[in-house]
Structures are given as C-alpha cells and as structure tokens.
Amino acid sequence: MKIPVGGIGCICALGGNTEEIKNNLFNSAASSSLPINRLNSFYSKSYPVYQAPAEILKSKNKDESFGFLFLRLAIEEALEQSGLTKTDLKKVRVGIIAGTSVNASFNCFDFYKDWRGGKEVSFEPLLYYLNTPLSRALQKYYGVQGPQMTITTACASGTDAVGIAAQCIERDLCDVVIACATDEINLIPFIGFIRLMIASSEPCMPFSLDRKGINLGEGAGVLILQSPKFLKERKTDAKGYILGYGTCADAYHPTAPDPNGIGLKRALNMAMKNAGIKKNEIAFINAHGTGTQDNDAAEAKVFNEVLKDVPVMASKSHTGHTLGAAGAVEAVLSLICLNVGEIAKTARFKAMDPALNIKPVTENTKISKDKKIALSDSLSFGGCNSVIALGCARYEDG
Amino acid sequence: MDKIYINSAYFTSEISGLDKYFQAKDLRRMDIFTKLALKAAAMCLNKACIDLKSEKTDIALIISTGYGPVAKTCDFMNSIIDDGDECASALAFSSSVHNSALTSVSILLNIKGPALTVSNLETSFESAILAAKTWLKSGMASKVLIGAVDEIHNVIEKVLKTNPVVFETFKNKELSQGAAFLLLSNHGRFEISELETAAEPLNPSAAAFKLAYEAEPMLTYEEVKRIAADFIKTELARVGHNIMDVFENPDANDIFKQADFPLRLKIASGLTNLFCAEAKDIKEIPPDITKDAFENFEKNRIINFFTSGSTGSVKNCLHKQNMIREEAEGLSFLFKNIKRVICTVPSSHSYGFIFGLQIPKLLGVPVEVKPPLPVFSWSKLLQNGDLLIAFPMFLKQLVFMNFIFPDGITVLTSTAPCPDELIEKLYESKVKRLIEIYGACESGAIGWREKAFAPFCLLPFWDGIVNNDKLEGISRKTTELQVNIPDILNMQSGGTFKLAGRKDNAVQVAGINVFPGKVEAILKKHPAVSEVSVRLMRPEEGERLKAFIVLKEGITADEISYSLRAFMKNNLTVHEVPRSITFGSEIPTTNFGKKKDW
Numbered sequence: 001m002k003i004p005v006g007g008i009g010c011i012c013a014l015g016g017n018t019e020e021i022k023n024n025l026f027n028s029a030a031s032s033s034l035p036i037n038r039l040n041s042f043y044s045k046s047y048p049v050y051q052a053p054a055e056i057l058k059s060k061n062k063d064e065s066f067g068f069l070f071l072r073l074a075i076e077e078a079l080e081q082s083g084l085t086k087t088d089l090k091k092v093r094v095g096i097i098a099g100t101s102v103n104a105s106f107n108c109f110d111f112y113k114d115w116r117g118g119k120e121v122s123f124e125p126l127l128y129y130l131n132t133p134l135s136r137a138l139q140k141y142y143g144v145q146g147p148q149m150t151i152t153t154a155c156a157s158g159t160d161a162v163g164i165a166a167q168c169i170e171r172d173l174c175d176v177v178i179a180c181a182t183d184e185i186n187l188i189p190f191i192g193f194i195r196l197m198i199a200s201s202e203p204c205m206p207f208s209l210d211r212k213g214i215n216l217g218e219g220a221g222v223l224i225l226q227s228p229k230f231l232k233e234r235k236t237d238a239k240g241y242i243l244g245y246g247t248c249a250d251a252y253h254p255t256a257p258d259p260n261g262i263g264l265k266r267a268l269n270m271a272m273k274n275a276g277i278k279k280n281e282i283a284f285i286n287a288h289g290t291g292t293q294d295n296d297a298a299e300a301k302v303f304n305e306v307l308k309d310v311p312v313m314a315s316k317s318h319t320g321h322t323l324g325a326a327g328a329v330e331a332v333l334s335l336i337c338l339n340v341g342e343i344a345k346t347a348r349f350k351a352m353d354p355a356l357n358i359k360p361v362t363e364n365t366k367i368s369k370d371k372k373i374a375l376s377d378s379l380s381f382g383g384c385n386s387v388i389a390l391g392c393a394r395y396e397d398g
Numbered sequence: 399m400d401k402i403y404i405n406s407a408y409f410t411s412e413i414s415g416l417d418k419y420f421q422a423k424d425l426r427r428m429d430i431f432t433k434l435a436l437k438a439a440a441m442c443l444n445k446a447c448i449d450l451k452s453e454k455t456d457i458a459l460i461i462s463t464g465y466g467p468v469a470k471t472c473d474f475m476n477s478i479i480d481d482g483d484e485c486a487s488a489l490a491f492s493s494s495v496h497n498s499a500l501t502s503v504s505i506l507l508n509i510k511g512p513a514l515t516v517s518n519l520e521t522s523f524e525s526a527i528l529a530a531k532t533w534l535k536s537g538m539a540s541k542v543l544i545g546a547v548d549e550i551h552n553v554i555e556k557v558l559k560t561n562p563v564v565f566e567t568f569k570n571k572e573l574s575q576g577a578a579f580l581l582l583s584n585h586g587r588f589e590i591s592e593l594e595t596a597a598e599p600l601n602p603s604a605a606a607f608k609l610a611y612e613a614e615p616m617l618t619y620e621e622v623k624r625i626a627a628d629f630i631k632t633e634l635a636r637v638g639h640n641i642m643d644v645f646e647n648p649d650a651n652d653i654f655k656q657a658d659f660p661l662r663l664k665i666a667s668g669l670t671n672l673f674c675a676e677a678k679d680i681k682e683i684p685p686d687i688t689k690d691a692f693e694n695f696e697k698n699r700i701i702n703f704f705t706s707g708s709t710g711s712v713k714n715c716l717h718k719q720n721m722i723r724e725e726a727e728g729l730s731f732l733f734k735n736i737k738r739v740i741c742t743v744p745s746s747h748s749y750g751f752i753f754g755l756q757i758p759k760l761l762g763v764p765v766e767v768k769p770p771l772p773v774f775s776w777s778k779l780l781q782n783g784d785l786l787i788a789f790p791m792f793l794k795q796l797v798f799m800n801f802i803f804p805d806g807i808t809v810l811t812s813t814a815p816c817p818d819e820l821i822e823k824l825y826e827s828k829v830k831r832l833i834e835i836y837g838a839c840e841s842g843a844i845g846w847r848e849k850a851f852a853p854f855c856l857l858p859f860w861d862g863i864v865n866n867d868k869l870e871g872i873s874r875k876t877t878e879l880q881v882n883i884p885d886i887l888n889m890q891s892g893g894t895f896k897l898a899g900r901k902d903n904a905v906q907v908a909g910i911n912v913f914p915g916k917v918e919a920i921l922k923k924h925p926a927v928s929e930v931s932v933r934l935m936r937p938e939e940g941e942r943l944k945a946f947i948v949l950k951e952g953i954t955a956d957e958i959s960y961s962l963r964a965f966m967k968n969n970l971t972v973h974e975v976p977r978s979i980t981f982g983s984e985i986p987t988t989n990f991g992k993k994k995d996w
Contacts, residue, residue, distance in 0.1 A: 041483050042482065042483035042484060043483055101495065101496070104466065104496060104517045105466055105471060105494070105495070105496065106465070106466065106468045106471045106472070106551075106554075107471065109475055109478070112472065112475050112553070113475070113479055115553075115557065116476075116479065123557070123561060123564045123565070126554070126557060127564070127565070130519075130554070130565075130568070131519075131567070133517065133518040133519045133521075133522075135518060135525075136518065136519070136521070147528050148518070148521075148525065149516055149518065149525035149528060149529065150516060150517055150518045150525065151514060151515070151516055151517075152463075152466070152495075152496035152497060152515045152516060152517040153497055153500070153513070153514050153515045154495050154496070154497040154515075160514055164514075164529055164532060167532040167533075167536055168528075168532065170536070171400075171531075171532060171535060171536075173528075187478075188471070188474065188475070188491070188494065189491075191478060191483050191486050191491070192474065192486075192488070192491030192492070192494070193491075194483075195486050195487070195488040195491060196488045196491065196492065197488075246512075246538075247512040247513065247514070247538075248455075248510060248511060248512055248513070249459060249500075249504040249509060249510050249511065249512070249513035250504075250510070251504040251505045251507075251508055251509055251510050252505065253505070254492050254493075254498070254501045254502070254505075255492045262510075263510060266455070266510070270512075270538070274536075380497060381492060381495050381497055381498075381501065382495070382497040382498065382500050382501030382504070382513075382515075383501065383504065383505075383513075384497065384500070384513050384514070
C-alpha cells in the first residue's frame with residue numbers, strides 16, 4: 001500500500017492549525033487546564049484536561065457540536081493544503097471516513113438531567129444525536145456522495161479511520177478520501193475515566209515510572225488521501241503516504257489491554273507486512289502512550305519484542321488523550337515529525353519504569369535521512385489494537 | 399471481482415437461551431444491547447459449524463449500531479445524578495461506549511482477528527459492509543462476522559412520543575430492537591451484490607435484518623437429518639417395526655440399516671422425492687442418505703410433500719422457502735405465549751414440518767419430539783405453556799384413557815378431520831385451547847378453528863376464490879402458490895367456511911387419503927371376485943376400509959381366503975387393505991339400486 005496524503009489539518013491543545021502545532025510540538029508549549037470551567041463536575045478542579053485553543057472554542061456555531069467544529073476547521077486546512085476546493089470535490093469520487101467516540105454517543109448530560117427532572121428542555125441535543133452521524137453530516141456539508149463511514153471503535157477510531165480510508169483508495173472506490181477523526185471534552189468520559197481510576201490528577205507522564213493515568217484532550221486530525229493517479233493528474237505533491245494498516249482484537253478484557261499485547265503485536269506485524277517494511281526502516285513509533293499503568297506496560301512489552309531500539313514518541317504528553325480523535329491527531333503529528341526530520345520529545349518523562357524497560361524520546365531528536373517511515377498505534381476499550389504505517393513526503397525520492 | 403458471500407446468518411429480537419452457550423458469570427452484568435449482539439453472533443457462527451470457543455485469528459468482527467448502548471449511557475448519567483460524581487458507576491461507563499458489544503462478543507467468542515465498530519444511524523450496516531468488503535478483498539481476514547444491533551431505549555421513545563411536533567421526522571416510525579449477524583467470505587452460495595437500502599429512521603438494523611432474513615437457509619443440515627430420520631421412522635413403523643425401537647434412535651442412517659433392501663430402496667426413493675424439486679425413481683441406494691438428501695435439497699431449496707394420489711402415481715406438492723415462511727409467519731399469531739413445542743407428528747409430514755419445525759424456529763422456543771404413544775406419563779411430560787402437535791387418532795386414544803391434561807396446554811391437530819365430539823371431549827379433558835388446522839399437502843394450512851361445530855376461518859395469508867357460495871380456490875397473498883380446493887367448502891358469514899365433503903370421494907384412513915373406488919377396481923381383478931363394494935367402517939366397527947365380495951360361481955370363501963389376502967398385500971397400500979371382508983351372494987343396495995352399507 002502506498003496512498004498519497006494530499007494535505008493534513010489538525011486542532012488540538014498544541015494549536016488551531018498544523019503550522020502552530022508544529023511550532024508548539026517541538027517547544028512543548030501546550031499546557032493542561034485547571035480548573036475546567038466547561039465541565040460542571042466535582043472533579044473539575046482536580047483533574048486537568050488538554051483543551052483546544054480558546055479562540056477555536058469561541059468560534060463554534062450554535063447548531064454544531066465542538067467535535068464538528070474541530071473537524072470542519074481541520075478539514076478546511078487539509079483541503080487548502082491539498083489545493084482542493086469544495087467545487088473540486090463535487091467533480092470526483094469523494095469518500096468520508098470519520099472516527100469519533102463522544103460525537104456518536106448519547107452524552108447529552110445537561111439535556112438528560114433537565115428532562116429527567118421534569119424541567120422544560122430544548123430538544124436540540126437530542127435532535128442532533130438522532131439526525132447527525134458525523135460522516136453523513138460532513139457529506140452534506142461538502143455536498144459529496146461517495147462511500148462514508150463513522151467509526152466508533154472507541155480510542156482506536158482515528159487510526160481505523162485512516163487505515164480504512166487508505167483501503168478505499170487502494171480498492172479504487174474513491175479518488176479522494178477525507179480521513180478524519182474528532183472528539184470533544186465531555187462530562188461522561190471525564191467522570192468515567194476518573195471512576196475507572198485510570199485518570200491522572202497531574203499532567204500525564206506516558207511510560208514514566210510514576211505515571212498515574214490519562215488526561216482527557218480534544219481536537220481533530222484530518223488527512224486528505226488521494227489516489228496516485230489523481231495526485232499525478234493534478235500535478236501536486238504528496239505531503240506523506242499511508243503505507244500500511246493492521247488491526248486485531250485482544251478478546252481479553254472490557255477495559256484493559258492484554259498484558260502480553262498479543263493483539264497489538266499481530267496488528268503491528270499486519271501493518272508492517274501490509275507496508276512491506278522492516279524494523280530498521282522505521283524512524284519512530286508514535287505510541288498510544290496514554291500514561292495508564294496497563295496500557296503503557298502492554299505497549300512496552302510489544303515494542304521490546306517487535307520494535308527493539310525503534311525510538312518511541314508519546315505525543316499524548318502534549319495533547320492529552322483525544323479519545324476517538326487520537327489516532328488521526330497522532331497520524332498528523334507523526335507526519336509533521338517525519339517531514340521536519342525530527343522526533344518530538346515526550347514531555348515530563350521522569351524515570352524509566354524497570355518493569356517496562358522503555359524510555360521514550362525525551363529530547364527533540366533528528367531522524368537520519370534514510371529513515372522515512374513512522375508507525376502510529378492505538379489501543380481501545382474492548383481490546384481493539386490498530387496500527388498504521390506512514391511515509392514522509394520524500395518517501396518516493398529514493 | 400468485488401463479490402462477497404453470506405455463509406450463515408441469524409437474527410433475533412430476544413435474548414433467551416444464552417445460558418446454553420455461556421457461563422452465568424459472563425452474562426450476569428451484561429446489558430440487553432450486548433446480549434442481543436452476542437446471541438446473534440454466536441448463533442450465526444453456530445450455523446456455520448464454527449466452534450464458539452476456539453481461537454479465531456482469521457475471522458474479523460464488525461459491529462454496526464445506529465444508536466449505541468443508550469440504556470447504559472442513561473444508567474451512567476443516572477448514577478451521576480443520583481449518586482454524585484464520586485460514586486458514579488464505572489461499570490456503566492465502560493458499557494456505555496459504542497464498542498461495548500464488540501468487546502463482549504470478541505471475548506466470549508474468542509475472535510482475535512481485525513475488529514471494528516461503526517455507527518451511522520440507519521446507514522450503519524451499509525458502512526459495515528463497506529469495511530467487510532475492504533477487509534475480505536485486502537486479505538486481512540478470511541471471514542468477517544458482521545452484525546447490526548440496537549435496543550429500544552425508553553428515554554428516546556418517551557421523548558419522541560411526548561413531543562411529536564419537535565420530532566416530526568420520526569412521526570409514525572417505530573423504534574426497533576434486535577440484532578442480525580452474517581458470516582461473510584469470498585466464497586459461498588448467497589451473494590451480496592449492491593446492498594438495497596432497507597434502513598429506516600429509528601430502525602437502523604433493518605438492512606441487516608433484511609439481508610439475514612433473505613440469506614437464512616431454509617433448512618440446516620441438522621434439520622434435514624431430523625426430517626430424514628422422521629421419514630424413515632414413519633416408513634418402518636408402517637411395515638410393523640417396533641415403534642419404540644425406531645423412535646428412540648435419532649440416527650437416520652442407523653435406523654435405515656434396519657430395513658430390508660426393497661424397503662431401503664423405497665425409503666431412499668421417498669427421501670429423494672421429499673428433498674428434490676420433482677419426484678424421480680432411483681435405482682441405487684446412496685451410501686449416506688442424509689448427506690444425499692441435504693445435497694439434493696441444497697440444489698433447489700424446495701421441499702416436496704408428495705402424495706401417492708388416487709391413481710397411485712406420485713403427485714408433487716412443491717413448497718419453496720418463501721411459501722414456507724409466508725405460511726409459518728401467517729400462522730404465528732395463533733401461538734402467542736407458547737413456551738415450548740412437543741411434537742408427535744413426523745417432521746417429514748407437511749404439518750410436522752410447519753408446526754414441529756418451522757413454527758418453533760420462528761417463535762424461538764424449544765421443541766421436543768416424542769412418539770405418539772398414549773401413556774399416562776404424558777401428564778409428567780407436558781408443562782404449562784406447551785403446544786402439543788398431534789394427529790386426531792393419538793388424541794382420541796388419550797381421551798379414551800380418560801387422560802386429564804395438565805394446566806395451560808394448547809393442542810394443535812390437523813391432517814385428518816378432528817371430529818366435533820373429540821374436540822368437545824378434549825376440552826372436557828382440560829385442554830386449555832384446541833386448534834384444528836384444515837389444509838392439504840399442496841397448500842399447507844388453509845383454515846383454523848377452536849370450537850366443535852364451528853366453521854373454519856380462512857388463514858390471513860390466503861385470498862379466497864368464491865363461486866356460488868363455495869370456496870373453490872385459494873391463492874397466497876405474497877407468494878405464487880395457488881390451489882384448487884379438494885373439498886366442498888361452503889362459505890359462511892364473516893369469511894368462514896364449513897367442510898361439506900370431498901370432491902373426489904376420498905376417505906381418510908389413519909390420516910391418509912384412500913379411494914374406495916380404486917380399491918374396488920383392484921379387487922375386481924382377482925380371478926375369483928365377481929363383484930365388490932368397499933367403504934369406510936362405521937365408527938363402532940373401526941377406522942379402516944371394509945369390503946363386501948361376491949365370488950364367482952362355484953368358489954367358496956374358504957378356498958380363496960388365503961390367495962385373496964396375498965393379492966391385497968401385493969396390490970394395495972397398507973391404508974387401502976380392507977380390515978374386514980364380508981362374503982355374500984349380492985352387493986347390498988338400497989331400494990333405489992344404490993350401494994348401501996352392510
């Protein structure tokens with residue numbers, strides 16, 4: 001598989017566009033928020049989250065969710081990078097493969113609480129939930145009619161969206177696929193992760209000995225995938241490539257990964273085989289790296305077995321866990337790093353956990369010119385493990 | 399190039415029976431949303447003969463849901479509202495994510511291939527099919543277990559119902575609950591081409607249900623084995639094999655070995671007719687008769703409840719899958735609240751097939767097959783909520799024994815006319831409800847009644863053709879089946895009808911149509927017979943045919959008795975052979991010269 005990426009777009013705690021994100025990523029300039037005024041919870045003052053930039057949050061239209069806002073803005077950026085307009089999209093076969101968790105759920109807490117309490121309520125949140133699956137809302141917004149799918153494989157949704165979008169191009173179902181994922185900070189997962197005792201009351205520390213869990217984040221990641229033929233006809237350059245995709249279930253536990261990482265190992269091997277790549281070609285892996293005990297341990301075990309000595313980057317230390325969006329956000333961050341030629345450091349890593357025997361990259365590190373490939377993996381509730389292989393813009397240069 | 403195929407399918411809207419396959423601890427905290435998905439997924443694999451517990455790394459799992467586990471999401475929100483953030487239920491949260499059904503299905507069915515959940519309201523299943531095709535064609539998995547699941551959530555239901563103006567789009571739409579799963583691969587019999595969008599708002603699983611329904615095999619191999627075994631048992635019992643020996647043995651091939659060669663050939667021929675689109679004579683016995691029957695059936699998926707007819711030649715009564723479904727679904731309204739079916743009628747018989755096999759399948763209730771032996775232990779066997787399927791003769795024997803039915807038993811009888819007196823006696827014997835079905839092999843069930851002396855009601859899947867107040871013919875409402883009624887049916891008020899005799903003068907012996915005229919013609923061929931009259935015995939005499947024979951001059955009854963018995967055995971069926979023979983000098987006639995009883 002070698003599917004060109006025409007353009008990328010992103011919103012996360014690091015910034016409202018990829019240029020801003022690039023600058024802030026290598027300067028570790030993102031910071032978590034506390035207290036969180038958007039969430040009316042007992043825990044709002046004690047558990048930090050990584051919010052999208054304030055000016056982005058302010059720009060939300062009344063009839064859209066934050067999740068849709070992030071996606072709309074990130075897609076605009078990615079299309080602009082690709083040199084594609086809304087009119088261009090109407091002339092070709094355009095697929096939309098979107099990933100999310102919160103934005104497909106009945107997580108309208110305020111509406112529900114008021115309705116249950118017998119108060120007069122506005123039905124907008126429910127109407128939105130009943131009428132607006134993400135990919136179809138985007139189809140309507142862009143006036144396109146190709147294949148569309150909203151993936152809700154929890155925290156693996158974003159990686160699956162990119163992988164399946166690439167397969168749609170590979171199967172020649174589309175000329176262009178908008179591969180994207182989004183999620184917004186919401187009370188339900190905020191309280192849920194705290195109650196599962198896997199949220200951290202401090203800024204998260206992936207793979208560190210004293211890691212305490214996740215911080216929620218929010219945002220969207222977008223990759224405009226194009227068929228090689230379409231890219232060539234338009235005489236535009238690829239900003240990177242999707243080279244492989246693999247996904248496998250653990251069939252182990254509802255919320256914890258298989259400690260032996262067997263599903264992740266198979267997904268990794270599947271993606272590498274699909275890409276036709278070997279370990280020594282890989283510049284780095286952008287780990288799922290949530291900062292929970294179990295996730296980081298399972299990943300470390302697999303990395304030590306399959307990707308020994310491949311540098312590990314843990315970008316959630318800059319963005320928080322953007323849940324369904326994470327895979328797409330991290331694919332964008334991985335491409336940024338590949339194209340800059342540098343692996344961004346993992347923030348706040350203090351000491352190696354001997355049980356993990358993994359030290360992520362703690363300083364921004366140059367990538368040698370012969371390494372043009374990165375991997376990005378996601379692990380989800382329910383034991384779904386998904387991996388994509390990405391190539392840098394000059395992947396074809398030889 | 400892009401074709402994919404359905405290997406097995408299952409759909410359900412209820413969750414009973416999971417405890418047969420899974421441990422109580424695994425099911426205890428599971429919500430309905432997940433149980434629905436688990437049941438449909440497990441049964442779908444079961445139908446494809448895939449072991450549920452073995453590790454499956456080459457099978458992918460894709461679950462689509464329109465709305466996700468809304469009830470669990472509400473549970474979690476309730477726990478926040480009622481118990482506060484600090485005590486909110488972590489378990490409810492982990493079950494509130496859309497991926498929760500996939501979690502349990504993958505764990506309990508040990509599926510370790512690629513896995514995906516998609517959610518796209520009423521087009522969710524189309525998205526899932528797109529992913530399944532992609533994965534099958536890219537070689538990521540050799541098979542994909544794909545499904546749709548949704549639950550009825552009372553919050554949304556209430557909001558929609560109480561605010562019809564706000565939710566105008568959903569006016570007159572019903573929320574649906576259920577799961578439909580399909581096992582897909584690159585090879586198979588049932589091809590999926592373009593998915594016809596059957597999805598409806600608030601019924602996001604409709605497309606999956608429609609496809610699973612269409613792909614559902616009419617009969618599984620196990621069911622064909624049961625039908626074949628019942629056919630063989632019936633044939634063996636007919637020629638005098640010990641009924642208990644035959645009924646206790648479930649293996650068709652094993653019972654088959656008990657028959658001598660001519661009978662084996664006859665049985666093999668009968669099975670070929672039953673499972674073929676048309677009757678045909680065979681000269682060789684297949685090495686595995688059940689496998690042969692299944693392969694025959696799979697070629698056409700038509701079952702042939704053939705009859706010997708009045709001429710002795712085989713008459714085809716072909717029933718296609720859509721006709722069988724139309725009949726079973728059209729009958730199901732009669733069986734609300736039935737918890738179990740006890741069937742004493744062989745499933746190779748058209749009524750055993752419908753009521754003892756298709757109806758339990760449709761109702762999702764267990765079925766137990768029992769030999770029709772009139773013993774008192776039936777009172778222990780029968781339970782409240784049972785539907786007993788039986789021929790009138792068996793019921794008559796029970797009544798004769800003064801058998802009292804336990805509470806809550808529904809009895810269904812058919813084939814032979816059930817005398818009004820027997821219906822009355824069955825109610826006296828504490829039967830809760832007696833359903834008599836009127837019908838024929840060609841048509842299946844036509845009408846039904848519950849009371850003695852009452853007319854029959856035409857079943858709702860038929861349109862009647864009435865001529866001069868007679869119901870002459872009937873045609874199915876949604877399938878192509880059309881039948882000329884073999885009986886004289888007088889139409890009554892309200893679309894009901896009463897039976898006024900057969901058009902072809904057939905009489906029934908042990909539920910089988912026999913024709914006294916034909917028997918007379920055959921007996922007359924015996925060299926010693928001058929004249930003969932054959933008719934059904936009076937009730938006090940028995941339930942078989944009887945014959946009155948006038949011998950040729952100079953021949954005595956004693957002289958030809960042996961040869962006449964041998965002649966009848968060789969030339970008549972078991973049901974045709976007269977049980978009693980009276981010899982006389984002339985056929986009894988009325989003053990008007992018409993033959994009369996003796």
